[in-house]
Amino acid sequence: MRTDRGTVRRLLRHPRLDMAVKAAIAATVAWLLALQVPGVREYAFYAPFGAVATTYSAVVQSVSATVRTVAAILLGAAVGVLADLLLGPGVAAIALVVGLGMLLAGVPWLGDSRSYVPVAGMFVLLIGHGQELGYAASYAGLFLLGAACTVVVSAIRPALPLERADRALDALREASVQHLGLLAAALDPDADEDVDVPPRERLSEPLARARAEVDELRQAARVNPRARRRPADVARRVDDFGALQRAVLLVDDLQAMGEDEPWGTSVRRLPQELRRPMAAALRELAATTAQAATADSEPGRRRSADRAVVALVAALRRYDADGGSDAVALVVSTVVTTLRRSLSALTPAEHIRLSSSPAEALEDDGRADDR
Known part of the structure; x- marks a missing residue:
């Protein structure tokens, strides 16, 4: 019933x-x-x-x-x-x-x-x-x-399709999280079995649907007294879509590096000591994508994702110190930047401050451990 x-x-x-x-x-x-x-x-x-x-x-x-x-x-x-x-x-x-x-x-x-x-x-x-x-x-x-x-x-009685926009944003968020999880599993050398990297087009449909719904919401909010009474509701959904869209496009760039070989190597052929922290950072980014919202005022999972990216930077420094390949270092540095840009896209700068350098993130962790 x-x-x-x-x-x-x-x-x-x-x-x-x-x-x-x-x-x-x-x-x-x-x-x-x-x-x-x-x-x-x-x-x-x-x-x-x-x-x-x-x-x-x-x-x-x-x-x-x-x-x-x-x-x-x-x-x-x-x-x-x-x-x-x-x-x-x-x-x-x-x-x-x-x-x-x-x-x-x-x-x-x-x-x-x-x-x-x-x-x-x-x-x-x-x-x-x-x-x-x-x-x-x-x-x-x-x-x-x-x-x-x-x-x-x-x-x-003008329409204000908030629920429809929410469903499209939820679908895009879920698709992004699944995509990141599969990408992490494909890069993880400790995975039980080989995982096929999902096709890059997998995110195109939910992204296009969310864009269309948010655009329609923006149109509906114009000359609409209901929207004037609830301006934050419309603005939040527009901001959420903008953050998810930037993150999805950056993830697409990241996956492209898995298929291309800009310096004669791809992320799937990187040394295991670099692929492990890279997979961990991708999983943390997936968890952040699942939970993050532009209206958040608490760091939440973002701090864990920040630490995971710093761990990848630390692994790259150790690799360089041991005389590692310049081509590998360039590829991993690009991945680090892409991961950090994706995290930044999901983080409202006016409410939450991410570390401005790996050293600062490590210091923040030390202070948190002391407390």
């Missing part, structure tokens, strides 16, 4: 249901209003069509879609009127409308509304029946009426 209630609650709170209800209300209101406009009753269906076509989760997106679509309709209508004046209705006029309409649809500013240019041109040419200007005005005007209904309905 609890599961059923939870499922019903999630369905009722799903953003698609919210959009569907708003679109239905806006289309109904638009249809009723269009029927009251004298002289255009036969074209009244363009009003609910405009309402549906401009329904988005964010009010600003609906406004933007309205402006672009009406502009595309008017542009297409002008093409249709021009073709009728030059060639009259017929095959040649159709070819001109479609050809010129498709060219004009390439204007970048039109965005997703570009397809309306040739379509509106065809409607004006074929349905206008000698009254192209009147038909074009009715088409654009009724579409604008429906779009206006959508904007008003959406503005009454």
